Amino acid sequence: MNDEFRILKDVAKVPAGSNCALLIRHGDRNGGLAKVVTEQEGLNEIGTLRSKLLGKKLSGFSDLVAYSSPVGRCVDTCLNISHGFGKEVEVESTQFLGMSSPFMVDPPAAYVKMHELGLLGFVDAYVNDLLDRRIVLPCSEGTKMLFSYAIERIKKMNGGIGVFVTHDMILTPPLAYFFDYDYKTNGLLTLDGIVLFEDGAGFSASYGGRLVRVSEDGSILSK
Numbered sequence: 001m002n003d004e005f006r007i008l009k010d011v012a013k014v015p016a017g018s019n020c021a022l023l024i025r026h027g028d029r030n031g032g033l034a035k036v037v038t039e040q041e042g043l044n045e046i047g048t049l050r051s052k053l054l055g056k057k058l059s060g061f062s063d064l065v066a067y068s069s070p071v072g073r074c075v076d077t078c079l080n081i082s083h084g085f086g087k088e089v090e091v092e093s094t095q096f097l098g099m100s101s102p103f104m105v106d107p108p109a110a111y112v113k114m115h116e117l118g119l120l121g122f123v124d125a126y127v128n129d130l131l132d133r134r135i136v137l138p139c140s141e142g143t144k145m146l147f148s149y150a151i152e153r154i155k156k157m158n159g160g161i162g163v164f165v166t167h168d169m170i171l172t173p174p175l176a177y178f179f180d181y182d183y184k185t186n187g188l189l190t191l192d193g194i195v196l197f198e199d200g201a202g203f204s205a206s207y208g209g210r211l212v213r214v215s216e217d218g219s220i221l222s223k
Contacts, residue, residue, distance in 0.1 A: 005054055010195035010206040018200075020061065021150040021162045024193035025171055026069075026077040027051040043073050043080075050191055051077045055084025063160035066091045067153065069098030074165040077191070081163050096149060097166040103142025103173070109135045119169060123183055127176045140220065143174040148218030150196050151203060155216075166193075178220060179207040 007024065014020045027047030043051070058064065064085045066078040070093040082089040096102065103126075104110045113135065114122045125131050127139060136142070154162040168188040175181035175194065196205045196214065203214040213221040 005050075005057065005191070006208075007054075007192050007195065008057055009209070011058070013206050013211075014195065014197040015199060017159045018198040019154040019157045019160055019162075020195060020197040021154045021164055022058075022193060022195060023146065023150060023164045023166065023171060024077075024191060025168050025189040026071075026074045026165050027080070027191045029073050043076050047073070047077070047191070048080055051080035052084035054191060055081035055086075058085055058161055061161040062158055063087075064089060064163065065153065065157070065160065066163045066165070067097060068093045068165045069167060070095060071098055071167070074098070074167070077165045078163055081165075097164060097170070101142070101166070101170045102145035102149070103137045103139065103170070104135070105133070105137060106135050114169065119172075119188060120183060122169065123172045123176065123188075126173050127183075139173050139177040142170075143178065143220065144218040146170065146174070146218070147196060147203075147205065147214055147220075151214075151216060151218060154196075155198070175207055178205075178212050179210045181207065 027043045027050055029043055029047055064082060064087055066082055066089045068074040068078045068091050075091050075093055078091040100107050113131065117125060126136060150162060150164055154160065171193045172183050172188055176183050194205050194207050196203060203216065204211050205214050215221055
């Protein structure tokens with residue numbers, strides 16, 4: 001099992017004592033990575049072990065809170081991260097991070113399109129603005145909603161970290177749109193995502209060494 005996490009390079013950019021949010025995909029599961037799977041598909045053994053190990057790597061923060069899609073593999077990822085961190089938490093599950101994600105106007109129609117195109121095909125169509133606006137919002141609006149949700153929940157912490165576990169379909173579009181993530185080459189995420197943090201002058205979001213400035217309402221100020 002590989003115990004290294006790409007996301008920790010972005011976590012290292014967080015100033016000491018600042019609040020931070022990890023917006024991440026759930027841990028490893030069975031089934032094809034680019035396939036739509038059932039809600040019942042859980043974490044596999046590697047997903048369980050790696051999510052616990054990630055929590056252990058976050059122990060430098062003063063406190064941890066956890067928010068999750070209601071889907072079991074996401075809730076379990078939160079619980080395993082908290083176990084590794086060394087704190088039992090009550091995970092707040094919300095459809096905002098799940099099947100009724102920020103950018104979906106018509107979730108049933110969006111899921112029909114996902115099954116038709118596959119996850120990578122759906123992401124490609126979304127990022128390139130090829131999907132019907134009656135189904136999804138523009139990527140910038142969905143990202144703003146997601147960032148605002150996280151900021152509201154970490155800004156009153158004191159050097160703490162919020163873990164927000166969701167799905168690749170929610171995270172890959174903003175990564176491609178704002179951070180030049182090459183999903184065609186790299187595929188979808190596995191226990192990885194965006195680090196959003198206070199930086200003394202507001203908020204920044206980081207992925208792969210690229211930083212974007214973020215306002216308190218979640219708007220992207222620079223790309």
